[in-house]
Amino acid sequence: MTAKPSAGKTSSRRTGPTLAVDWTACDGRGLCAELLPELIKRDDWGFPLISDDAVPVHLLDFAERAVDVCPTMAIKLGRR
């Protein structure tokens, strides 16, 4: 639904959901990194460094929780 007009070749079924940050909303509070250290590190200024890869199935619950607790609602779980 939110695919770019150029999309079409990459199969979202194979890649699975990924984490995305709305950088205009993120304040770098770091709750996501605490909840999901396997996938989220913090940079020099505290902002999340997130793997571009699909979230592994066994971490999906944690990823959803990281999305839910973000105080600025800056992190999203979606399909590319």
Add this chain to the structure above:
Amino acid sequence: MIAAEDRLGAAAVTSPLIGHSTASQLSLDAHLRDYGPLPALSSQDIMQLAKRAGLTGHGGAGFPLWRKLEAVMQARGRAVVVGNGAEGEPASGKDGWLLTHRPHLVLDGLQLAAQAVGGSAVFLYANELIPLRRLGRVIAERDGSRIDARCVDLVAAPAAFISGEESAVVSYLSGGDALPRFKQPPVFERGVRSRPTLVSNVETLAHLALIARHGPGWFRLVGTPDQPGTMLLTVSGDVARPGVVEAPHGTRLADVIEFAGGATSRLQAVLVGGYHGAWLPPDVAARVRMSRADLAPVEASPGAGVVVALGERFCGLLESSRVLGYLARESAGQCGPCLNGLPRIAELSRSLVTRSASPAAVTELRRIAGLLEHRGACHHPDGSVRFLRSALRVFSAELELHHQGRCSRTTDDAVLPTPRRGAHDLPRTGS
């Protein structure tokens, strides 16, 4: 197709936007006499013309216009169409030239795009520093003559580097600041006031106006298979006739510099694609061609057609450092990595110039650059990093000199403009 070439002459194929002369063409009568009226075309006709012509965008990203048209056509709701002439890039002047000298081609293209997507609101978003009152009179003349199906609202775009970024345009026209936003949902679904929105560069629209008249076959007579047609380029620096030139995509960069009168001194580097672009060393600049496919292997892109020839009397490191300072100032300050990272990059690159750099400064610059990529609402951090990396690559010998406390510069002139935001509207002193 060849008939069109014969009728219009060779200049109409290799430089159809500029034509034989660079004189302004402001009256509607003169425009209709030289170019003829727009043919009546259906929505599908226009989309198919853009597709068969292979017209790609001239704002920097080079995205195929027909895909944008199709995406907006398929989105739900009454569409908004925006001709984007914000041209925040200080070294670019081609959109301003087009709006000042060939406004009717842009306005024709804007009508065609609006017709294609069934747009009910049409904006022309033009840099506030160009003569907008005159452009307003051109629009008023067309309104009075009733040749257009839709009225066009002229909106002054703030003269800031990122005010032409697609989502910034949408934000500004929706009543907000001209700042980028998170791209989900995309603007072709939810753009200006939540309506599906087409944002297209003004030069792209002018090409569409010519394709509607002469056909896709004519458009493909020049250019490359991937990027047919011509492009406007703004050439500055050490050339005899700085200004706007037109050349087919795939033209040798060396020829582009010749079109601008040729280099006036030995060149040490050429900047292509503007401040989100890349420096090229002389050997590469001598052989490379101006198209996305040709420039990709040398980690560059034509962008919006900026070409700056850097003579040997300048210090490339100093020029780059000034630009990095400018890019840091022009950050919207909305995204953490850009807000924190660009000033750090500017500071470190300045330290390289002023000899106060620690030996680890270059390593640290590269590390910070890595922290910026793909981490913003727009491409400002990515583009700035591309510029930085090319500077470190191309000016490595100059860097060595600076480490030894020397500099090859023999002039106090600066090449690359780095205007202060709002400097033009500071209150004047005296009367």
